[in-house]
Amino acid sequence: MSNRTINILVPIISVILGLIVGAIVMVVTGYDPIKGYTALWNGIFGDIYTIGETIRQITPYILAGLAVAFAFRTGLFNIGVEGQLIMGWAAATYVGFAIEGLPKLIHLPLALIAAAAAGAFWAFIAGYLKARFSIHEVIVTIMLNYTALHIANALIKSWSGRERTDNIAQTASLSSPWLEELTQYSRLHWGIVIAIVMVFIMWFILERTTLGFELKSVGFNKNAAEYAGMSVKKNIILAMTISGVFAGLAGAMEALGTFGYMAIRSGFTGIGFDGIAVALLGANTPLGVVFGATLFGALKFGATNMPNAANIPLEIVSIIIALIIFFVASGYVIRLALEKFGKKKEGK
Amino acid sequence: MSFLDILYFIVPSAIFYAAPLIFAAIGGVFSERSGVVNIGIEGIMVIGAFVGIIFNLFTYETLGGFTPWVALLVAMVIGALFSLLLAVAAIAFRADQTVTGVALNLLGIAIALFLVKMIFEGRGQTDFISERFPRFDVPLLADIPFFGPLLFHNIYGTSILAFAVAILAWFVIFKTPFGLRLRAVGEHPMAADTMGVNVTKMRYIAVMISGALAGIGGAVYSQTITNDFSHATINGQGFMAIAAMIFGKWHPIGAMGAALFFGLAQALSIAGSTIPYVKDIPPVFLTILPYVLTILALAGFIGKANAPKASGQPYIKGKR
Numbered sequence: 176m177s178n179r180t181i182n183i184l185v186p187i188i189s190v191i192l193g194l195i196v197g198a199i200v201m202v203v204t205g206y207d208p209i210k211g212y213t214a215l216w217n218g219i220f221g222d223i224y225t226i227g228e229t230i231r232q233i234t235p236y237i238l239a240g241l242a243v244a245f246a247f248r249t250g251l252f253n254i255g256v257e258g259q260l261i262m263g264w265a266a267a268t269y270v271g272f273a274i275e276g277l278p279k280l281i282h283l284p285l286a287l288i289a290a291a292a293a294g295a296f297w298a299f300i301a302g303y304l305k306a307r308f309s310i311h312e313v314i315v316t317i318m319l320n321y322t323a324l325h326i327a328n329a330l331i332k333s334w335s336g337r338e339r340t341d342n343i344a345q346t347a348s349l350s351s352p353w354l355e356e357l358t359q360y361s362r363l364h365w366g367i368v369i370a371i372v373m374v375f376i377m378w379f380i381l382e383r384t385t386l387g388f389e390l391k392s393v394g395f396n397k398n399a400a401e402y403a404g405m406s407v408k409k410n411i412i413l414a415m416t417i418s419g420v421f422a423g424l425a426g427a428m429e430a431l432g433t434f435g436y437m438a439i440r441s442g443f444t445g446i447g448f449d450g451i452a453v454a455l456l457g458a459n460t461p462l463g464v465v466f467g468a469t470l471f472g473a474l475k476f477g478a479t480n481m482p483n484a485a486n487i488p489l490e491i492v493s494i495i496i497a498l499i500i501f502f503v504a505s506g507y508v509i510r511l512a513l514e515k516f517g518k519k520k521e522g523k
Numbered sequence: 524m525s526f527l528d529i530l531y532f533i534v535p536s537a538i539f540y541a542a543p544l545i546f547a548a549i550g551g552v553f554s555e556r557s558g559v560v561n562i563g564i565e566g567i568m569v570i571g572a573f574v575g576i577i578f579n580l581f582t583y584e585t586l587g588g589f590t591p592w593v594a595l596l597v598a599m600v601i602g603a604l605f606s607l608l609l610a611v612a613a614i615a616f617r618a619d620q621t622v623t624g625v626a627l628n629l630l631g632i633a634i635a636l637f638l639v640k641m642i643f644e645g646r647g648q649t650d651f652i653s654e655r656f657p658r659f660d661v662p663l664l665a666d667i668p669f670f671g672p673l674l675f676h677n678i679y680g681t682s683i684l685a686f687a688v689a690i691l692a693w694f695v696i697f698k699t700p701f702g703l704r705l706r707a708v709g710e711h712p713m714a715a716d717t718m719g720v721n722v723t724k725m726r727y728i729a730v731m732i733s734g735a736l737a738g739i740g741g742a743v744y745s746q747t748i749t750n751d752f753s754h755a756t757i758n759g760q761g762f763m764a765i766a767a768m769i770f771g772k773w774h775p776i777g778a779m780g781a782a783l784f785f786g787l788a789q790a791l792s793i794a795g796s797t798i799p800y801v802k803d804i805p806p807v808f809l810t811i812l813p814y815v816l817t818i819l820a821l822a823g824f825i826g827k828a829n830a831p832k833a834s835g836q837p838y839i840k841g842k843r
Binding site: 321325329 | 622625627632641765769811817
């Protein structure tokens with residue numbers, strides 16, 4: 176088997192293994208896995224409305240996955256997508272409701288830029304600290320996640336005096352009556368187009384620009400890049416900041432598309448953490464991220480149908496997702512098994 | 524409130540909040556000293572907290588006063604077993620340790636909530652436990668002027684156990700042959716292998732010790748601080764423990780000190796509204812204090828990180 180086939184087979188096998196173990200968990204805990212997976216399937220593809228909602232759910236996952244994948248490609252591990260997303264959400268919401276009277280052509284881009292800038296700034300902190308003090312970005316971004324959560328909650332409180340902000344102005348909204356009508360009034364919005372554009376932009380930066388080449392070089396071999404005259408510090412900060420732009424936009428999808436407001440949260444959205452899984456499953460390539468996000472977005476949204484239709488706690492899908500990450504990370508064993516299997520076939 | 528009153532209030536609270544962190548942070552020390560990064564401590568603490576509460580709720584009628592202590596033991600065993608997932612993936616399957624750790628965190632909270640909903644018919648929260656750890660005054664020591672009421676009055680047995688574990692861990696890691704091998708495996712696994720140390724076995728043991736301690740930490744947290752279990756019970760304590768481990772420079776006593784420091788920050792953020800001067804500070808600053816302090820501490824005090832050299836790398840025999 177060629178290396179390329181194996182690279183594609185590892186995530187597919189991981190997903191299948193995840194679903195199998197999920198079924199076993201359901202059987203052991205006394206639930207009917209066929210009923211469970213039917214409910215999951217119907218929750219994803221049941222009718223045109225659920226399909227619209229599934230695509231809506233996939234949108235932020237694409238951007239969160241791109242954020243993680245971009246950092247990965249440049250040798251950084253951004254666990255802070257969650258915090259950057261929350262800051263992006265807050266910034267977009269604020270620009271969305273606090274400014275009035277602008278035409279849509281200015282207001283909406285302004286809100287998107289605010290979200291991207293907020294996410295970028297939050298990631299910049301981690302990048303700067305890594306470049307300047309060589310503090311590991313994992314620990315800094317984890318701390319920044321909590322800081323973002325609490326700061327956003329305090330901001331919402333001071334903006335509105337309530338548990339949630341006002342709704343954003345129509346001129347900042349991504350929602351589209353046309354898309355809604357098309358999908359039996361789901362919350363599907365224009366964000367999916369932005370996400371796809373960002374997929375292309377990431378591919379372009381990484382594969383077609385000098386900047387991308389430098390970022391990848393630093394990620395691949397710091398010393399060689401330094402020797403070739405590239406500034407490692409500058410590239411670390413830049414890579415992290417760009418990663419934050421993707422994460423901030425993921426927050427904008429929630430702010431300007433799905434919800435139109437921001438409410439005080441007791442915990443994380445989970446989208447940022449799932450972004451890690453999305454990136455892994457997509458082998459950190461832009462196109463791969465689209466597939467990863469489609470799978471995770473679909474599973475996450477479909478799961479909400481499981482308690483009603485099959486009386487199974489929706490956490491079963493979180494278990495399956497965690498197992499898939501686990502199997503992808505342990506790809507070495509799957510690879511080994513595939514190679515053995517491949518050799519046997521060739522021997523015949 | 525006078526300054527002394529504040530001190531009598533804040534120091535015991537700091538110890539109270541630090542105890543679970545001490546257990547988990549020392550667990551992290553064992554794992555990283557052997558060369559395995561354990562980001563999954565958060566997930567293991569969640570499992571420990573869940574097991575502690577569930578065991579307590581279902582056995583307190585038969586076990587009575589022993590319940591929380593037995594629950595601690597059960598959480599320890601389950602925590603060690605759960606950490607086996609990380610051990611197998613990171614050691615045998617050569618998986619990326621950070622990614623596996625993240626998976627462990629997701630898995631921990633998902634399994635715990637799944638089971639809570641199963642047991643409590645769809646509710647996302649358990650009942651409150653009725654059998655709690657007793658508080659007591661340490662005989663004689665509590666009568667010492669100033670320090671007695673400050674450190675030995677009305678405290679939990681689990682806090683004393685946490686300090687004991689820290690000292691024991693220091694002894695094991697720095698004064699025993701086992702500790703020497705553990706550190707060797709984390710610094711230079713190939714050299715250790717050449718000298719006849721079984722790298723794989725040492726790492727399995729270290730990860731399971733970290734799982735056991737994180738399990739205890741979770742059960743202590745849920746049985747002393749929240750008294751029930753829900754999705755928000757642990758909420759970052761595991762990550763705080765990892766920060767404490769790094770802040771404490773991968774040393775058990777250092778980790779304990781850092782955990783006490785974070786305990787103080789948490790106590791301030793929770794009790795701040797009743798303390799003069801502190802109550803004038805907007806609450807959000809107190810809430811983010813532990814996290815910001817961690818970042819500042821890493822930037823200022825630690826300087827170049829001196830983590831165990833082989834930390835995070837799978838050991839592949841015969842590869843140079």
